[in-house]
Amino acid sequence: MRAITYSTFGSADVLELSDQPDPHIGPDTLLVRVRAASVNPVDWKIRQGYLEGLIDTTFPAIPGWDVAGVVEQVGLDTPEFQVGDEVYGYVRKDTVQGGTFAELVAAPVRTLARKPASLSFEEAAAVPLAGLTAYQAIRRAGVTEGQTVLVHAAAGGVGAFAVQLAKALGARVIGTASEGNHEFLRALGAEPVTYGDGLADRVRSVAPDGVDVALDFAGGEAVATSAEVLADGGTIASITDATARTEHGGHYLWVRPSTADLDALTALFDAGKLSVEVAQVFDLADAAEAHRANETGHTRGKVVVRV
Structure with a gap:
């Protein structure tokens, strides 16, 4: 071959x-x-x-x-x-x-x-890898209807799936991205904010009561920034930074192969709820x-x- x-x-x-x-x-x-x-x-x-x-x-x-x-x-x-x-x-x-x-x-x-x-x-x-990462992070973090979810790198391969999955669960989604990707995020149902210096202030301006869940698919300062804007009892999940778990009591995960999880994604695609x-x-x-x-x-x- x-x-x-x-x-x-x-x-x-x-x-x-x-x-x-x-x-x-x-x-x-x-x-x-x-x-x-x-x-x-x-x-x-x-x-x-x-x-x-x-x-x-x-x-x-x-x-x-x-x-x-x-x-x-x-x-x-x-x-x-x-x-x-x-x-x-x-x-x-x-x-x-x-x-x-x-x-x-x-x-x-x-x-x-x-x-x-x-x-x-x-x-x-x-x-598979990106979709499963988003699905498993959202499930691990316990995203539910009515929550406010912050997605770092929301226009990326994993982030775009996370935005759609959180929206499908009935959550409000705030997504970080460059300004050139803001319209893309709006089309997915997220409220875009520009990443970089001052991100915590920009997130607070649209979510003054804080976010219930922060999903880090970006690395860098994403976990530290998430901790600044997290509501009481909120959860951080990261695929890049172990301090989400060790310092903030959240989750640090590595995506796992899973037929059941892929089947769940398949059902969402074929129902027109995921793209x-x-x-x-x-x-x-x-x-x-x-x-x-x-x-x-x-x-x-x-x-x-x-x-």
């Missing part, structure tokens, strides 16, 4: 298109014919070696955790799926090696769900350019690779 691989940590220049053996599948694993994959910041952070010690990498490594495709072969004990099923998933394994930037991927059944019928393969591939924005689509051979595009940090929506 054709796959994108790298054999040393480094810039996007280390990525190359190569021929690799077809993956082997175990009893609880499916062989998926990849139709599309997407780039997440964690992909290039792993490629650059930033997460060594947290996640092991075996060379040559095939990057990518997000996938949308078609089941090509089933394992001995995978009654949930049949050959020909259209699926999507967050195919994170214990080590980085056999990822989704390839024509075929061996995907544990626990990482997959049926693809939303309302989404193309490219759109579906943009969902996904694809910023750019690249061919597999141009995966290095896809990584570079994501590394800029300026794309609105997801960067996708078509296989």
Whole structure:
């Protein structure tokens, strides 16, 4: 099969298109014919070696955790799926090696769900990691109807899902973003505020009683700022800063693969309550350019690779 691989940590220049053996599948694993994959910041952070010690990498490594495709072969004990099923998933394994930037991927059944019928393969591939991160953060923080929720980096891949999910629960949403993304956030149902110096004052101006939940998808000073504007009894959840838990009694989380959670997202997509924005689509051979595009940090929506 054709796959994108790298054999040393480094810039996007280390990525190359190569021929690799077809993956082997175990009893609880499916062989998926990849139709599309997407780039997440964690992909290039792993490629650059930033997460060594947290996640092991075996060379040559095939990057990518997000996938949308078609089941090509089933394992001995995978009654949930049949050959020909259209699926999507967050195919994170214990080590980085056999990822989704390839024509075929061996995907544990626990990482997959049926693809939303309302989404193309490219759109579906943009969902799993970002969508699950938002869904699990909102659930962990206990967002409920009537609450005021502050979403940091609300126009980003994770943040845009969090805005929509919180709105679907009946919450009021305030989202931080650059001014160029304010109309986008309004279209999603959020009240935009500009990030940067003075953010706490701008949040207080629209929520003088404070926010009930703050969701940090940005890093930097987001947790500290959230603590300044949090209402009594409020909760902070962060995917970037452990002090949300250790100093503020909130939550620090790493997204988990979950078929049940993907099924919940699928239902929202197919009911028209959730949408996904694809910023750019690249061919597999141009995966290095896809990584570079994501590394800029300026794309609105997801960067996708078509296989």
